[in-house]
Amino acid sequence: MERVIRSNNLKKAAFLSCLNTSTATLSEAKQAHTHVIKEGLSSQTRIATKLLSIYANHQCFTDAYSLLCRIPEPDILSFASLINACSKFDRFSDALKVFVRMLGRSVFPDARILPTAIKACAGLSALELGRQVHAFGVTSGLMLDSFVESSLVHMYVKCDELNYARKVLARMSEPDVASCSALASGYAKKGDVGNANVLIREMEKQGIQPNLISWNGMISGFNQSGAFSEAIGVFKVMHSGGFKCDGVSLSCALAAVGDLEDLIVGVQIHGCVIKLGFRSDKYVVSSLLDMYGKCGCASDIIPVFEEIDHKDVGACNALIASLSRAGMVAEAVKTFKQCQEQGIELDVVSWTSLIAGCMQNGNDIEAVDLFREMQVAGIEPNYVTIPCLLTACASIAALAHGKAAHCFSLKRGFSDDLYVCSALIDMYANCGRIQAARRCFDWEPSRNLVCWNAMISGYAMHGRVKEAIDIFHLMQSSGHKPDFVSFTSVLSACSQRGLVEEGKRFFSSMSADFGIKPRMEHYACMVSLLGRTGKLEESYSLIKDMPFAPDACVWGALLSSCRVHQNTRLGKVAANALFELEPNNSGNYILLSNIYAAKGKWNEVHKVRDMMKSIGIRKNPGCSWIEVKNKVHTLLAGDSSHPQMKQILEKVNKLSMEMKMAGYLPDTKFVLQDVEELEEREHILCGHSEKLAIVFGILNTNPGTSLTVMKNLRICGDCHTSIKFISSFEEREILVRDTNRFHHFKDGMCSCEDLW
DNA sequence: ATAGGGTTAG
Numbered sequence: 001m002e003r004v005i006r007s008n009n010l011k012k013a014a015f016l017s018c019l020n021t022s023t024a025t026l027s028e029a030k031q032a033h034t035h036v037i038k039e040g041l042s043s044q045t046r047i048a049t050k051l052l053s054i055y056a057n058h059q060c061f062t063d064a065y066s067l068l069c070r071i072p073e074p075d076i077l078s079f080a081s082l083i084n085a086c087s088k089f090d091r092f093s094d095a096l097k098v099f100v101r102m103l104g105r106s107v108f109p110d111a112r113i114l115p116t117a118i119k120a121c122a123g124l125s126a127l128e129l130g131r132q133v134h135a136f137g138v139t140s141g142l143m144l145d146s147f148v149e150s151s152l153v154h155m156y157v158k159c160d161e162l163n164y165a166r167k168v169l170a171r172m173s174e175p176d177v178a179s180c181s182a183l184a185s186g187y188a189k190k191g192d193v194g195n196a197n198v199l200i201r202e203m204e205k206q207g208i209q210p211n212l213i214s215w216n217g218m219i220s221g222f223n224q225s226g227a228f229s230e231a232i233g234v235f236k237v238m239h240s241g242g243f244k245c246d247g248v249s250l251s252c253a254l255a256a257v258g259d260l261e262d263l264i265v266g267v268q269i270h271g272c273v274i275k276l277g278f279r280s281d282k283y284v285v286s287s288l289l290d291m292y293g294k295c296g297c298a299s300d301i302i303p304v305f306e307e308i309d310h311k312d313v314g315a316c317n318a319l320i321a322s323l324s325r326a327g328m329v330a331e332a333v334k335t336f337k338q339c340q341e342q343g344i345e346l347d348v349v350s351w352t353s354l355i356a357g358c359m360q361n362g363n364d365i366e367a368v369d370l371f372r373e374m375q376v377a378g379i380e381p382n383y384v385t386i387p388c389l390l391t392a393c394a395s396i397a398a399l400a401h402g403k404a405a406h407c408f409s410l411k412r413g414f415s416d417d418l419y420v421c422s423a424l425i426d427m428y429a430n431c432g433r434i435q436a437a438r439r440c441f442d443w444e445p446s447r448n449l450v451c452w453n454a455m456i457s458g459y460a461m462h463g464r465v466k467e468a469i470d471i472f473h474l475m476q477s478s479g480h481k482p483d484f485v486s487f488t489s490v491l492s493a494c495s496q497r498g499l500v501e502e503g504k505r506f507f508s509s510m511s512a513d514f515g516i517k518p519r520m521e522h523y524a525c526m527v528s529l530l531g532r533t534g535k536l537e538e539s540y541s542l543i544k545d546m547p548f549a550p551d552a553c554v555w556g557a558l559l560s561s562c563r564v565h566q567n568t569r570l571g572k573v574a575a576n577a578l579f580e581l582e583p584n585n586s587g588n589y590i591l592l593s594n595i596y597a598a599k600g601k602w603n604e605v606h607k608v609r610d611m612m613k614s615i616g617i618r619k620n621p622g623c624s625w626i627e628v629k630n631k632v633h634t635l636l637a638g639d640s641s642h643p644q645m646k647q648i649l650e651k652v653n654k655l656s657m658e659m660k661m662a663g664y665l666p667d668t669k670f671v672l673q674d675v676e677e678l679e680e681r682e683h684i685l686c687g688h689s690e691k692l693a694i695v696f697g698i699l700n701t702n703p704g705t706s707l708t709v710m711k712n713l714r715i716c717g718d719c720h721t722s723i724k725f726i727s728s729f730e731e732r733e734i735l736v737r738d739t740n741r742f743h744h745f746k747d748g749m750c751s752c753e754d755l756w
Numbered sequence: 757a758t759a760g761g762g763t764t765a766g
Contacts, residue, residue: 024759076757077757079757080757110758111757111758112758113758114758116757118759119758119759140765145758146759147758150759151760153760155759177760179759179760181760181761182759182760185760185761212761214761214762216760217760217761218761219761219762220761246761246762248761249761249762252762252763254763255762255763284762285763286763287764288763289763290763290764312763312764313764315763315764317764318764319764320765321764324765347764350764352765352766354765354766355766356765357765383766384765385766391766419766422763455764458758497763515760
């Protein structure tokens with residue numbers, strides 16, 4: 001019997017000495033494991049603990065956990081090995097599960113395991129659990145350990161309970177650097193400059209020298225609260241105090257400089273990077289590229305990028321984002337492809353940057369295509385990708401893609417994210433689905449101002465002024481102060497419906513009650529509101545009284561109203577101002593010539609057209625889109641290359657015959673070409689792109705399906721009349737979004753009540 | 757077996 005025990009002890013010793021926890025590979029561990037079972041040593045606490053910790057360090061948590069459960073008498077080290085490994089790989093809830101199991105097995109925690117348990121609470125932002133562990137620390141006397149104390153300070157900071165963190169710090173007999181700097185960086189993260197500085201001074205008074213972690217924590221904390229100049233300030237103090245910074249300090253400082261667009265300081269920090277030898281630190285490299293990009297040197301950084309030896313994804317991403325931001329989408333796409341070819345594994349950030357770049361530069365279709373490619377490439381979109389895609393869907397009214405993105409975010413559990421939510425509201429509103437937008441709005445548990453504004457502007461776009469104003473008031477009673485965007489939306493709603501008195505009241509209340517100075521867009525809304533209701537003189541005097549020079553939107557609003565009310569005198573004034581501001585915008589010339597044409601002043605029409613010719617500008621081609629069977633189809637006026645064009649035109653002609661028989665007369669004053677022949681003019685009317693898109697929709701969808709069409713210009717009066725007819729003749733609900741608003745055609749009527 | 761700092765996308 002004694003011999004058996006002795007030989008077992010020998011085997012045990014042999015095992016313990018030959019397996020090194022930190023260097024053992026997974027296959028070595030598995031081999032050893034089988035051996036241990038064969039030798040009947042698996043119930044030995046030390047051996048099993050060693051094995052489980054190797055498993056855990058290879059992230060084989062289930063194997064490790066089942067090993068732990070099979071140890072008859074696990075000690076604190078058995079639990080600690082697994083808890084620490086879980087926490088190392090951010091598996092905080094697993095770490096806590098093991099911790100709770102440990103307590104259940106009546107193994108008493110010590111001061112070495114408590115910080116990890118507290119860290120897990122912090123990682124999960126589990127304040128209640130953290131408090132319980134804190135209470136345990138107090139009753140057990142383990143609170144006297146400085147590691148336990150500083151991890152508690154950190155936990156409270158992470159859970160946004162700075163007052164608790166402060167209390168813990170105040171009760172410490174000997175506050176240390178770690179605890180002080182954790183709280184200081186907590187204040188920095190809140191943008192609380194005052195308290196952060198007070199704490200630093202306190203530290204100095206008590207003779208506690210800040211270390212590298214303290215400095216870096218402050219810089220990164222200020223970055224997180226958007227206090228970039230404070231961050232740079234800390235960096236400068238650190239630097240001038242002779243404190244040697246590292247890659248962390250440099251990458252944080254560069255990020256701050258990028259957001260401040262301070263090229264001079266950026267170049268200085270670049271100098272530090274070279275001098276201190278951090279040129280190959282991947283974090284430093286990407287924030288360096290990002291900094292130059294944000295400081296307006298996007299094109300200069302391509303050669304810099306090419307010289308980098310080890311191109312990391314982060315560096316690629318910074319370059320792609322910088323190029324996109326600078327409007328160089330083609331270059332961004334090129335860089336993206338080159339990185340792919342070089343075998344760099346591009347990630348969500350890379351794809352999202354490119355999608356965002358396309359979306360921000362008007363390449364919305366490309367953005368939607370990229371989103372699909374991304375999924376084919378096996379990259380999961382996240383809570384940043386989705387709002388980018390949704391914004392692209394909104395501008396091209398790609399409802400099917402937008403809905404798919406909505407489903408995706410529901411499945412992934414980030415449909416409540418505020419960016420996602422406001423983008424959803426915007427997408428549905430822009431795709432003509434105002435009720436769906438409202439549902440997303442109602443579902444959001446913690447709406448922010450952006451959500452409220454998206455909802456108001458959605459209603460405004462649909463001409464639903466009552467709802468827009470209701471939401472505007474509801475927003476205030478829910479404790480949100482309207483900002484300039486809210487006022488733009490509510491004023492534009494008033495303008496859609498011609499509510500002069502309400503509009504005027506909002507306009508004056510904006511500065512009087514909310515201290516918001518009217519901006520250009522507010523004036524544009526007022527000019528359009530007054531103009532639309534025929535108060536052209538009042539509209540013009542508002543422009544003359546503006547405290548700053550009116551832009552093209554303001555003059556454009558006046559010019560449009562002059563067309564509606566056929567005022568040649570003011571129309572000329574507005575047009576002349578516009579010719580100065582944007583000489584190449586064909587729309588302005590066309591509006592003016594329309595005003596003349598409507599009054600039969602053909603001489604003047606010719607003059608305007610000659611002017612266009614002499615400057616060499618052409619009419620901006622009308623273009624409409626419609627989504628049919630998950631695909632966005634574009635239709636151009638007079639585009640003979642479209643495969644279904646013959647069929648479409650036949651149907652258009654058939655419809656106009658029906659229309660004539662029903663007693664509708666084509667409104668030829670909307671024809672832009674100065675064709676004298678009436679029949680010819682009618683023929684041109686047939687070709688307006690919105691009509692083509694609607695007929696395309698009728699031909700390619702089942703009877704009764706509602707159609708949603710988008711147009712890049714304002715809808716013309718003749719199309720408006722025709723579409724009203726088509727909606728009743730074909731028994732279809734038709735939604736048309738032009739540059740101004742939505743028109744909802746149903747049973748021969750339009751939601752704008754012919755006021756637009 | 758212990759706590760504390762980093763870049764790039766909306």
